[in-house]
Amino acid sequence: MSRLDLKNGSVEMVHGSGGRAMGQLIEELFARALRNQWLDQGNDQAQFELPPGRVVMATDSHVISPLFFPGGDIGSLAVHGTINDVAMAGARPCYLAAGFILEEGFPLADLARIVESMAAAAREAGVPVVTGDTKVVERGKGDGVFITTTGVGVVPPGLYLSGDRARPGDRILLSGSIGDHGVTILSLREGLGFEADIGSDSQALHGLVAAMVEAVPEIRCLRDPTRGGLGNTLNELARQSGVGMQLVERAIPLREPVRAACEFLGLDPLYVANEGKLIAICPAEQAERLLEVMREHPQGREAAIIGTVVADAQCFVQMETLFGGSRMVDWLNGEQLPRMC
């Protein structure tokens, strides 16, 4: 059997058959890029030890279009996205699993590029992909490649973070500028050229999280504002905790090219997806200390206190605007941006 043609070959139905061709795809493409002691075992599952503590599990299916974009691709995004979901429990992400759904005809060169990017992201994060699965669907029944990643991690003893723990008086912090990821994808999709000045913020935030929870274990909750953006994510947290929120627009970091692109595209940056930012809510007394720790970390240099949790039975999120007025930051209604992650 000749080697896979990683230059001109493409995914064929036989690569999903469970037979020799699938074995070859796994060996010459997936296992080669992702190589580690768990994948080398060649079993249908991975076995490992976890440090003591509460276990965290998160899963995310990635269907982003286009597959490649400034700042990343579906491979690195699938690693970052799931690491972040695990980390938002205050946990140390330990291991990843990845399920691939490939469309017949997808170029093997693109698949190799994606898997190598995934491997690089996993290596950089120190969170290996230890088990996986590959399926192939007929042409027109998929869209190139979908990747579902699942992560497990462990929460250090003494921590309990959850979206229902925000209390009136708590402060709301944001780790950096909003809208970068979503605006990059949309600009690329529409061929607008804004992506020359902007790029996705896709990154794994567990290092930042580790520094934060170590310094301020009193943090109530963390969440990454991905689909639906900052506005929708704050509404989720407000409803979960049964509180309101009062934001200050001028405190919310927003890069000028992103602001300009949003204006051009008619988008409200509050609802544009992020892939490398987090919201933290903590008691007022710890807010300054937490801000300081975040700003000391490379991923939190632009961190800011953007608002306060208030008592509100209706769980409204409101914002003092740049011009001193007040506006409601409602749930995202309708479909602002499909297939952002």
Place this chain on the structure above:
Amino acid sequence: MSRLDLKNGSVEMVHGSGGRAMGQLIEELFARALRNQWLDQGNDQAQFELPPGRVVMATDSHVISPLFFPGGDIGSLAVHGTINDVAMAGARPCYLAAGFILEEGFPLADLARIVESMAAAAREAGVPVVTGDTKVVERGKGDGVFITTTGVGVVPPGLYLSGDRARPGDRILLSGSIGDHGVTILSLREGLGFEADIGSDSQALHGLVAAMVEAVPEIRCLRDPTRGGLGNTLNELARQSGVGMQLVERAIPLREPVRAACEFLGLDPLYVANEGKLIAICPAEQAERLLEVMREHPQGREAAIIGTVVADAQCFVQMETLFGGSRMVDWLNGEQLPRMC
């Protein structure tokens, strides 16, 4: 906002937006069917305690077509398939995560039926779905619904099962008849009507596994012969362990309607997918005891010793045929049956 129309409604792009409509889909359809304390938390990840021991993780993307079939559907299959991958390490499966990729236009009634079936399978197995994710892709970019499930479990102390542990002299056991799942799907797909007499064997095998490893902790390895069937799975194990295998065809359980359907369809039942059977390899001295334990279990009543591990540097799997001859059971070449799981 009016309630979801679970009778006549369908999946829309907005259901993947991260906004209010997605929240409604999750609440009224997913969380309602799958309800448990972890999903009720409403976080992007689940937190739980695991009993002490080595942790096992497995993931499987399910793209089966058609979605509904005699003996199950993609929902129950996605639960059984991943539970089985975890269980094959000798582990007790504890928790599941599920990622859904939905195609725009997919009927909500079908989705509800699938999620309810998933919930029933998880309940029956005692393995809850504790976290999940939902994405929507445009019409023609998916195929109704794909489900990726990931499971974690724990291996009881003292056990270590792996596909590389088979040794010459070991016995090869099979828990029941082969080919039922694959032949059912193919018959249905081709409109042949065989499925009147047959049905998928889709089932969660962790109860059987628990009984087996308790009675015979010396088991070398377990594996479920899914895609690629018994023939391909034995080749995988032979190569992993660097051994050969000698099978006895008359010992391999095969139901008459499955045999007849395979003959009609021109299929070799050795390569047809199963979703509720397992292969066990154990030292010869324990084989009779293991067979007895398997036969005492409802899922192993037709269990049989089907062959012996032999020394063979070429890792060939060979079989004494019904007629007393000998044949090679090679790796599955080519695409016998796409989208079986």
